[in-house]
Amino acid sequence: MARAHDSRKPWRVLVTVLAVLVPVAAVLAYVGWYRFFREEPQPDWVTATPEMRFKYGSIGAEWDAGIPYWIFYVIPRVFPDKFPGPGGYASLGVAWEQGQELPVGFTKKTIGFPRVANTCAVCHTASYRSKPDEVPTFVEAGPAHTLNVAAFFRLLVDVAKDPRFDADVLMREIELVTDLDWIDRLAYRFAIIPITRKRLLEREAQFAWLYRADFPDWGRGRDDAMNLTKYFMIEAPMDDTFGPTDMPSVWNLQKYQPERGMFLNLAGDSHDAYSVVIDSALGLLGAAPHDMNRFLAEVKWMHDYLASKPAPKYPFAVDTAKVEAGKAVFDTQCARCHASERTGTRISAAEIGTDRNRLESWNRQAAIDANKVVREMGIERKGLVEETLDGYVVPFLDGIWLRAPYLHNGSVPTLHDLLEPAARRPAEFWRGYDVYDQERVGFVFDSDEAKRIGTRHDVTAKGGGNQGHEYGVMLPEAEKGALIEYLKTL
Numbered sequence: 233m234a235r236a237h238d239s240r241k242p243w244r245v246l247v248t249v250l251a252v253l254v255p256v257a258a259v260l261a262y263v264g265w266y267r268f269f270r271e272e273p274q275p276d277w278v279t280a281t282p283e284m285r286f287k288y289g290s291i292g293a294e295w296d297a298g299i300p301y302w303i304f305y306v307i308p309r310v311f312p313d314k315f316p317g318p319g320g321y322a323s324l325g326v327a328w329e330q331g332q333e334l335p336v337g338f339t340k341k342t343i344g345f346p347r348v349a350n351t352c353a354v355c356h357t358a359s360y361r362s363k364p365d366e367v368p369t370f371v372e373a374g375p376a377h378t379l380n381v382a383a384f385f386r387l388l389v390d391v392a393k394d395p396r397f398d399a400d401v402l403m404r405e406i407e408l409v410t411d412l413d414w415i416d417r418l419a420y421r422f423a424i425i426p427i428t429r430k431r432l433l434e435r436e437a438q439f440a441w442l443y444r445a446d447f448p449d450w451g452r453g454r455d456d457a458m459n460l461t462k463y464f465m466i467e468a469p470m471d472d473t474f475g476p477t478d479m480p481s482v483w484n485l486q487k488y489q490p491e492r493g494m495f496l497n498l499a500g501d502s503h504d505a506y507s508v509v510i511d512s513a514l515g516l517l518g519a520a521p522h523d524m525n526r527f528l529a530e531v532k533w534m535h536d537y538l539a540s541k542p543a544p545k546y547p548f549a550v551d552t553a554k555v556e557a558g559k560a561v562f563d564t565q566c567a568r569c570h571a572s573e574r575t576g577t578r579i580s581a582a583e584i585g586t587d588r589n590r591l592e593s594w595n596r597q598a599a600i601d602a603n604k605v606v607r608e609m610g611i612e613r614k615g616l617v618e619e620t621l622d623g624y625v626v627p628f629l630d631g632i633w634l635r636a637p638y639l640h641n642g643s644v645p646t647l648h649d650l651l652e653p654a655a656r657r658p659a660e661f662w663r664g665y666d667v668y669d670q671e672r673v674g675f676v677f678d679s680d681e682a683k684r685i686g687t688r689h690d691v692t693a694k695g696g697g698n699q700g701h702e703y704g705v706m707l708p709e710a711e712k713g714a715l716i717e718y719l720k721t722l
């Protein structure tokens with residue numbers, strides 16, 4: 233009896249232990265899942281209109297590229313010295329709508345805990361004011377010409393490297409602004425803060441070219457997109473190229489007709505809009521999509537929205553008689569490229585003569601490698617052009633009034649200046665100020681306020697050259713004036 237009893241005992245112990253442990257483990261697993269991975273939909277207002285969805289809707293970047301909300305919140309309080317100026321995130325030139333908790337292009341979504349990530353709108357929303365004492369008007373799909381994206385990238389690396397990025401310091405600040413429960417407190421202290429720090433530090437090597445003393449700053453409104461793709465998507469070793477460009481407008485993408493030899497991206501690097509949307513979204517995610525079907529649904533929504541989003545009309549008065557005269561000038565001087573079968577196609581760098589640095593920042597092998605990375609994720613798209621490219625796409629001029637500064641590298645502040653020979657275009661100016669100049673057509677670029685808020689552009693610095701595109705520069709002043717009036721209406 234005793235023996236039989238003994239041999240049953242281990243089983244009984246095991247059953248008892250399991251009876252206790254399994255529910256405990258299940259509870260822990262549930263709490264772990266709930267506190268770290270449960271996904272909550274964004275509030276309804278975010279998706280109430282296509283414009284709101286474009287500006288604040290998550291595309292899924294919170295999974296791998298998200299920053300925990302409370303860390304994001306206290307960064308300006310703990311590290312004011314790491315921003316380019318006073319005012320926290322506003323000093324980065326983000327578009328910030330009145331009454332909104334986060335700037336345009338910043339998404340808030342709970343995946344276990346609230347996280348902040350970015351969407352296309354951060355670089356693709358324009359802002360302007362007609363005078364300094366006015367609230368800005370924001371235009372979705374326009375170029376974010378005020379955004380200092382390099383400063384934002386550097387900020388996140390710099391704070392992570394700083395000894396103040398530490399659980400004690402951050403928790404003290406977080407507890408001043410919110411009441412976390414004990415689980416969240418533990419989670420932040422022992423997991424979320426150290427993991428965030430580690431992940432931000434991991435990006436330092438890939439951002440190395442942003443710290444090079446021999447390269448100028450990108451400045452407000454510029455982004456070295458092809459180098460970003462090289463260093464982040466295909467993890468190529470750093471080279472000496474440097475090609476920051478203006479943020480482009482991305483409205484009315486349906487104008488691109490690949491079957492007519494048109495390409496997207498400034499050098500015609502990509503076959504079609506769908507491919508660019510996919511690649512841009514992958515750049516924001518920073519990893520393979522968490523849920524492929526949802527990712528592709530977001531991409532489709534974005535593509536459809538941008539395909540049919542019209543360019544904004546010039547919001548100020550125009551002189552219709554001058555517009556008509558200007559159309560005639562345009563037809564003789566400009567239409568052969570900007571309103572012809574050449575529009576949207578690539579023309580050679582030798583013919584156009586603008587700065588070459590952007591061209592050199594990308595190459596055939598990079599295109600092959602990037603296409604491979606995307607293919608291996610199981611995503612089908614026509615993708616990047618696997619050729620050596622040596623020219624720039626002739627841009628459509630829709631909404632050109634809001635696309636200042638001009639040329640692919642943003643080297644010419646206004647349309648007035650673009651119609652001057654390169655030697656007479658401003659050699660230095662300040663970019664990223666949003667008060668509009670209806671005379672020169674572009675943004676005010678050398679007032680005291682523009683100098684205080686904007687970043688200096690030096691046309692002799694690498695990637696900043698304002699040469700080339702000397703069309704219409706010899707026209708009589710009256711014809712130039714009429715032409716500019718016409719350009720306002722495109």
Ligand code: HEC
Pocket residue numbers: 291350351352353354355356381454455456457458477478479480481482485495496497498499505508509512513514516534590
């Ligand atoms: C960090 C800034 C940034 C973000 C974020 C960003 N873009 Fe862009 N985008 C750029 C820049 C800069 C270019 C120009 C690249 C080049 O050709 O050198 C560009 C180019 C494009 C183009 C090509 C435009 C044309 O006419 O050739 C499209 C379309 C586009 N982006 C869509 C998107 C979409 C959709 C998203 C979000 C999924 C997105 N972008 C996110 C900066 C950004």
Ligand code: HEC
Pocket residue numbers: 562565566567568569570579584586587624625626627629632635637638639640641647650701703704705715719
């Ligand atoms: C031979 C073809 C050609 C002719 C002619 C031409 N352009 Fe262009 N234009 C281009 C190309 C190519 C670019 C892009 C160059 C770059 O960014 O490096 C461009 C860029 C521009 C831009 C800047 C677009 C932007 O988003 O920054 C404007 C504005 C412009 N052209 C206006 C004109 C006007 C006005 C005329 C007539 C006086 C004209 N162009 C004549 C080919 C041409």
